[in-house]
Structures are given as C-alpha cells and as structure tokens.
Amino acid sequence: MILEGRNLTFSYEEKEGTVFQNVSLKVESGERAAILGPSGFGKTTLCKILAGYLKPQAGEVLLDGKPLPKKGYCPVQMIWQHPERAVNPRLRMRDTLADGQEIEERIIRELGIEQDWMNRYPQELSGGELQRFCIARALGRDTRFLIADEISTMLDMITQSQIWNFLLKETKEREIGLIVVSHSEPLLQKIAARSIRF
Numbered sequence: 001m002i003l004e005g006r007n008l009t010f011s012y013e014e015k016e017g018t019v020f021q022n023v024s025l026k027v028e029s030g031e032r033a034a035i036l037g038p039s040g041f042g043k044t045t046l047c048k049i050l051a052g053y054l055k056p057q058a059g060e061v062l063l064d065g066k067p068l069p070k071k072g073y074c075p076v077q078m079i080w081q082h083p084e085r086a087v088n089p090r091l092r093m094r095d096t097l098a099d100g101q102e103i104e105e106r107i108i109r110e111l112g113i114e115q116d117w118m119n120r121y122p123q124e125l126s127g128g129e130l131q132r133f134c135i136a137r138a139l140g141r142d143t144r145f146l147i148a149d150e151i152s153t154m155l156d157m158i159t160q161s162q163i164w165n166f167l168l169k170e171t172k173e174r175e176i177g178l179i180v181v182s183h184s185e186p187l188l189q190k191i192a193a194r195s196i197r198f
C-alpha cells in the first residue's frame with residue numbers, strides 16, 4: 001500500500017498565514033520514514049492531516065490512490081506525544097482498548113501491559129504505562145500505517161527502548177509503514193528511516 005500526501009496546504013483559522021504550502025510525500029507500507037524539521041514548522045499538523053484528523057485547505061491524502069475512509073476503522077493510525085490527552089479520562093483502560101478494533105492478546109503481552117492495569121483509569125497509570133495502551137490501541141488488524149509523533153520523548157531510556165524494539169518488530173512483521181517524528185538523533189539512527197525534511 002502507498003500513503004500519499006499530494007500538494008498539501010494548511011492553515012489554522014486562529015493563526016495568520018499558512019503553516020505549509022504544497023507539501024507532497026509518499027510512504028509505502030513496510031517502509032520507515034522520518035519527518036524532520038525545526039520546531040513549529042508543522043510536523044504534527046502534517047501527521048494529523050495524514051491520519052485524517054485535519055482537512056487540508058488544498059491537496060489530498062490518498063491511500064492506494066483513494067481518499068481515507070470516512071467511516072469505520074482508519075488504516076492510518078496515530079500515536080500521540082501526550083498519551084494522557086489521547087484517551088478519555090472517564091474510561092477504564094479496558095474500555096479504552098475496546099474503542100477501536102479488537103487488539104490481539106499477544107500485542108498486549110509484548111507491550112508489557114499488566115492485567116491489573118486494565119481496570120484502572122488513565123490518571124492511575126504512569127506516562128509510559130499509558131503510552132503502551134495507546135500503542136496497542138493503534139495496532140488493530142487493519143492498520144497499514146502508523147504515525148508516531150514524538151511518542152517517547154518523555155519516557156526513560158528503558159521504556160523507550162522496549163517500546164521501539166516492539167514497534168520495529170511489529171511493523172516489520174506486519175509490513176506496516178511507519179512515519180516517525182522525532183528530534184532525537186540516536187532514535188532516528190536506530191530506526192534508520194528515510195528522511196523527509198521539512
């Protein structure tokens with residue numbers, strides 16, 4: 001599969017001027033791509049457009065030549081920088097996980113999610129524990145592309161390493177395309193991705 005952003009132009013209503021104009025990129029499933037660029041240049045905005053959370057003023061996002069599905073599970077899933085903002089605080093983790101497609105037990109185990117965390121609310125977990133849930137949730141059966149926007153910046157080295165080892169293995173085995181935004185050079189070297197500069 002190919003995920004393509006074609007001639008994307010975007011501006012926020014609340015902000016004067018465009019964030020970017022005429023940006024194009026193409027990523028294949030099974031490929032790893034890193035989006036690089038200075039702070040504030042619109043990397044997160046681009047990720048949100050590619051995952052269907054924001055609509056560009058011009059240009060289009062195509063998955064194998066077709067627009068992203070308007071209903072149902074989106075094959076392009078995003079993992080966010082702040083997991084606590086990406087979950088409903090009123091839902092127990094078990095229900096948060098049940099939100100999208102069914103998640104294989106294997107994924108939950110490999111991510112080191114403990115059974116007793118399932119009954120807790122997000123505010124009863126650490127950032128790293130919560131991020132593991134957000135990663136699991138993004139890995140439904142029909143995921144073809146995963147967009148990881150600064151997902152490990154706030155985590156300790158051991159957690160970072162566990163999460164990335166898992167993600168690299170999982171995306172390779174399932175031929176999921178991985179798009180990574182990070183300012184961390186060591187991480188980008190480990191991922192050894194093609195760079196898309198902003």
Ligand SMILES: Nc1ncnc2c1ncn2[C@@H]1O[C@H](COP(=O)(O)OP(=O)(O)OP(=O)(O)O)[C@@H](O)[C@H]1O
Nearest residue numbers: 012014015019037038039040041042043044045046
């Ligand atoms: N909801 C919003 N409303 C108005 N302006 C916004 C909004 N979200 C982001 N912006 C602005 O759009 C620009 C691009 O933001 P974005 O978060 O996409 O950049 P980034 O490259 O991901 O930055 P960083 O590396 O610091 O995370 C910034 O100037 C930001 O202030």
